[in-house]
Amino acid sequence: MSSNVLSSRMHTGLTFDQIANSIGKDEVWVAAAFYGQAKFSSDELKNVSEILGISVDESLSVLGDHWWPNRGIGPMPPTDPVIYRLYEGVLVYGHAIKAVIHEKFGDGIMSLIDCKVKVAKKPDPKGDRVLLTFEYASFLLEFH
Incomplete structure (x- = not known):
């Protein structure tokens, strides 16, 4: 992801959740897009650029339709x-x-396609806990 987009988010003080709510996406997916693990559509990138107060033209030229994420690096x-x-x-x-x-x-597999990830905070007397929820799509394998 462009360092311009990441630094602009830091300067605005906006959370991933706030940005996600403004474009109708999940906060973890938005964070993944900021770190180059998911791809904003052109319209989403325009909205995010406007929210962050950065040039839409620059964002599209750096991260437009020609750019593809390198996942899992x-x-x-x-x-x-x-x-x-x-x-x-x-x-x-x-x-x-x-x-x-x-x-x-x-006998099946799980797919990260359409995976939903949630991060929540749970108070605990020993210290706050991180709750991670991964909702994978399940596919049953059939062998003939």
């Missing part, structure tokens, strides 16, 4: 502490989660 294992903890969660619980999914859904 970064070092492995991740070095950022938050991203590493997500990665660690999959490493530790991945097989158990997979087994439970197969018990409940059969």
Whole structure:
């Protein structure tokens, strides 16, 4: 994503949720678009540019229809502490989660296409908790 768009968001003080609500999208999807992991449509990019007070023409020339995201890039294992903890969660619980999914859904896969991700804060006496909800589409595999 253009550093101009990211720095403009920081200067406005707007949250991803505020921007998302103004363009009718989910806050995690909007954040993903800001970090180059999703792609705004031209209309969405125009709206975001106007919200951030930056040149629509510049945003479209940098991030218009000719630009495509590079999803999932970064070092492995991740070095950022938050991203590493997500990665660690999959490493530790991945097989158990997979087994439970197969018990409940059969022999299928999950798809990030149309995936919905929510982040919430839950107060706890030991310290606030992060609630992550991933809603994947489920596809049953059929073998003939």
